[in-house]
Amino acid sequence: MPNQPSPLNPFGAVAPSPDAVLAALDPEQREVAAHPLGPMCVLAGAGTGKTRAITHRIAYGVHSGAYQPQRVLAVTFTARAAGEMRTRLRDLGAVGVQARTFHAAALRQLHYFWPQAIGGAAPEVMAQKAAAVAQAAASLRLDLARDRTAIRDLAAEVEWAKVSMLTPETYAAGARAARREPPGLDATAMARVLEAYEQVKTQRGVIDFEDVLLLTVGILAERDDIARAVRSQYRHFVVDEYQDVNALQQRLLELWVGERDDLCVVGDPAQTIYSFTGASPRHLLEFPKARPTAKVVRLVRNYRSTPQIVGLANLIVRGPSGAMRSNAVQLQAQASDGPTPSLTSHPDDPAEAAAIAGEIADRVAKGVSPGQMAILFRTNGQSEAFESALAERDVPYLVRGGERFFARKEVRDAILLLRGAARSDDGSIALPELVRDVLLGAGWTREAPNAGGAARERWESLAALAALSDDLVAAGPEARLPDFIRELDERAAAQHAPAVQGVTLASLHAAKGLEWDVVFLAGVSDGYLPIAMADTPEAIEEERRLAYVGVTRARKELRLSWSGARTPGARASRRPSRFLDGAASILGDGARSQPKNASGGRRSGGKAGKPVLPAHCRSCGTELLTAAQRKTGRCEDCPPTYDEATFERLREWRLAVSRASSVPAYVVFTDATLTAIAEREPSSEGQLAQISGVGARKLGLYGEQVLAVLGGATAAEVLESASAATDSDA
Template sequence: MSTLATGTPTADDVLAALDPEQREVAASPKGPMCVLAGAGTGKTRAITHRIAYGVHSGAYQPQRVLAVTFTARAAGEMRTRLRELGVGGVQARTFHAAALRQLHYFWPQAIGGAAPEVLPHKASVVAEAGSRLRLQLDRVGVRDLAAEVEWAKVSMLTPETYAAAARRAGRDPAGLDATAMARVLQTYEEVKAERGVIDFEDVLLITVGILTEREDIARTVRSQYRHFVVDEYQDVNAVQQRLLDLWVGERDDVCVVGDAAQTIYSFTGASPRHLLDFPRRYPEARLVKLVRNYRSTPQVVGLANLVVRGGSAGARGGAELVQLQAQGEPGPAPVLTAYPDEPAEAAGVAAAVKARIGQGVPPSQIAVLFRTNAQSEAFEAALADADVPYLVRGGDRFFSRREVRDAVLLLRGAARSDDGSKPMPDLARDVLTGAGWSERPPSSGGATRERWESLQALAALADDLAAASPEARLPELVRELEERSAAQHAPTVQGVTLASLHAAKGLEWDVVFLAGCSDGFIPISMAEGPEAVEEERRLLYVGLTRARRELRLSWAGARNAGGRATRRPSRFLDGAASVLGEGARSAPKAASRAGRGKQMSMAVPAKCRGCGTDLTSAAERKVGRCAECPPTYDEATFEALRAWRLAVAGAAKVPAYVVFTDATLTAIAERNPSSPAELATIGGVGARKLERYGPSVLAILGGADPQETAENLSATSDSA
């Protein structure tokens, strides 16, 4: 008997709400497994249910499970979901957090004394190293060299081995040759040693060193953790893979989850090869593909599939590509808008954002995404001018903002004297008023509005906590905030999100505006070589799949107002012209081909609106969907149309297909036309059938009784 009603799920309960592929992941908790999970396919749901099923079925002891991901936010979300599934005690951490915990614990035993302080930022040490080498570095140069230091270390390179590897990879940081950069690396390590600090990469490297050299410590770690889950495995770099190998040892109880089409961090040393080669390393591994996209509409999914299939991997038909199959309700078609210049684009996007808010879309469910952080300023100004609240992702972390820190401090003080005489949410608002919160939002935008939105998010969190736990008081609210702060699990802030495509990964919104879709931004002009360009394509794919319902793309012909239009749409949109229109092409069709017009377009196979694959049969092209993708029509409507067709065919004493073929009937149900003109666009509905059956079909789609409609049609035909 299910125990969901009591709040304690059984192993069977854990599997009940999963689709077949997710259930395959969850129901096999032992042994190696590789999950290729497309965007929006419920990978976090699958792996948390795998852990929960393992615990509830007795296959796992929760304290012996280590779930590793790449952001503190994702780790916090995983812990929250596991708690909701009745599982506590599982360690869900980032690679760095898990390694740092082990480093602090084993440092006295392996090295002696206390572990050194971790350097929060490399900039000051890199600048000092550059100064000692008499390099002229500005802020950008320091940032570039710091990134190169990180790449070298996660690639497990030393100052001695860096130069050869950098030349092979074609790296050219801040204009330095490989030999000069090797000297920077050596001096950086010297400065760090003098200061008695280590950096974040050292946390991983030193932990790897300890586990490699001290078999007794490695045995202790392996006895603690028996089962491993690694999320976002396509983002693993060389040192992280080495650390995972040392954790796992000779065992094979490891489940990895990732999507090669979302590999966008190669500049940090990440490589999808670890994901794609996993079945080769573990021949007994079970391979599961999650392809059912629950996040986005078929229109968004179709566009994303077209874009990602246009790349070199798509041309090869590479097995690493997961072709998404949309499961959601249909929505508006994606739109590409061209603007004369960047100021016009920013103003146009801001106006469209304001219109969506006016239609009832919460600001927190709208995002404006772009390739580079430098593009943010124009949209910030345009949204402020339109009086639209916004927040910039990638700026100050929520719990690092001054107003949030001050508010938490006030709440912590008030918690000591909470006597329960006032409802907790009301008391929290009284305290937040002292931090600058007010009942009504400020009329001005910009930073003032952003501060208010931060405090409002804390007030809303108090409401949510009280709703979930009516007995909760301020101490519980403070404890919740401290846990969220540690995990960087920020509450929802009511503002339109501005974010770069990299910062948007892992997030989703109802409405996404993807700006700057022109060559030079997407792909960025600095992307050199096929591999770098293909990563830019994947970055666009990540941006497209952030949208749940509505997706609007835009690009600007010129940088400045009144400037000459020299830009063109992104080359990545060429293959999506069938969806976005001819204006999406980065170059116009050749005149010689354009003259063949209609004949040519008939020769080109249509694309499935669900997964973007070529439609090879006439029946597939008619319905606009391949045989592999599930139907998107309302089953009751389709059955009503079939019943009507059967009655009409019986009265006329003709086969049912003479009225409409199955493919035509399916296309009608899927497209659900509301007018004769829309019905006429469907293949198989010619002028004669439109005149004869059109009113009846539209009546059925409007909810009329199939039998009665067929009888009325028969009576009309008899009288005629």
């Protein structure tokens, strides 16, 4: 990338000229920045400098006179990203531009216009919805109060319904259209939960975060005078991470923009990884069609990663066909060469964690900063093994997604002391030294403690505050302690935490938008990546994009690993992720999920020496790739071959059993197993036992009942018969 200009002084620096703003950009970035007016769609690959391009676009618009800074609204998805954008705009002299998340911008407008539109003060926003969801479930006699996982799943489904703009009346149809199964309930029961949840909120006099958007949309749609006021305030819009927009956010954006066309959207279809929350890349991909005059720019030069890492990322996103996905960006590496990415296998999960922690400890001993390394994994449940392994070696670490930085007690106490010291700052002591003197009174030491764990984590938090004072003075040499307090207040409001030194542990979802010199991508095996629950072609493709996100977090070195078993001594039943199949040229033959056999063909698991032949759809003959497809015997594109009345009786029976047993419906039988039963219609327990998902325990519990349902009995009849038999046995 062209040389970076020195940071602009936010405490009175002379604004740069428009030409100086453009001079710091590559040709594609300059194409984005030099056209500040009119619609624009930027397809930006990982590490291609999209934030740089759009902040320079805004700065160019301000310094060229195309924008009034107060008339610009830049929207993104996380408080951290919004805070980073504000910092960059400030350094570029574009002071006054609003950079906020969708929710923050909407909440600001809601509070301002509520007295005019509704009257009185706006309702309080709930910090979390779990308690309200639990109360709603209890009111429907769903015994979930102690099942935190079930409550969390229900809360996520409530969020999906609301961002999809579904009501209790339209939920069932919307869920079916989206091919979405509510967690442990049928669609009708979930609709009742939604209705009860809304009643609980009304009783409490509160709203949730989705309501912030919904209510703002409602006010803007119904009150033309308020909509005109908002559009008068904001004339130019920039939306980052546009591939993650959901239906509700898109509707709000349309109401903000109105009939105007000064809208720039930026995103990467290959990094669409939040569809489970309602996000859709459709808005990004169809933007040029919706706005035919839009200028489309592709950012393809990757400045983050070595050519070796970029090459692997391109192979992963292509998939088995070898062809680049439609609208995906073929990255072009600009950085210097580095080591070839490696793939290592381990016998079990603890061995994998120990090996990675040992390698990190060796690097730290050689002077590598822990803050420049990360361990990434698919699920949060994988974190514990790495936390233990690092703690054993006294390596500092932080868990991404844990307690927020500004909520930590040591940080709150330190800021309180700094706030008191600010009143007596006479300028006689340099800011960084003064901050460190105050931090000493908060329990910080100039040398890091030898101990790991919580003590080291507290020290790293305070050290991050000290480092932040260095950054502030570098940007503005005249900065004093009151300026530092203002910076901390702004960052706390935006949850824009400073960098904390320690190895980062993060799920792939939490790692998006971040980067490190060295990345250990762990658990790269089928079942984790893709996750076992991904049983549709669309879900598998999203898992592939998740792998791509993980790979592109690494700047200099990428170490992939997987293990054959969960626990020591267990049978090695795992295989490398199928997403690595096309990368054997880089990672070696060990990356193949289906190794070549002696005759040059393929084998796909099974017992040693006994290859398993691929399964094919009974209707069209297509090879079945997922466990759910193999279970039902057909692919997603072919219609079901079961009798619908039989399938509905099975669903009604499952729901009745789940309610009687106070367990989620999927605990009785998963949808895939239920579909397989309906497809095959077994007539004996022996035939039923041959269906995947019907083990000996479930056969004993439900075998007779399932056969009775297949024979035409209703759920009520079956349960009544089972109850009578139990009473008779007693």
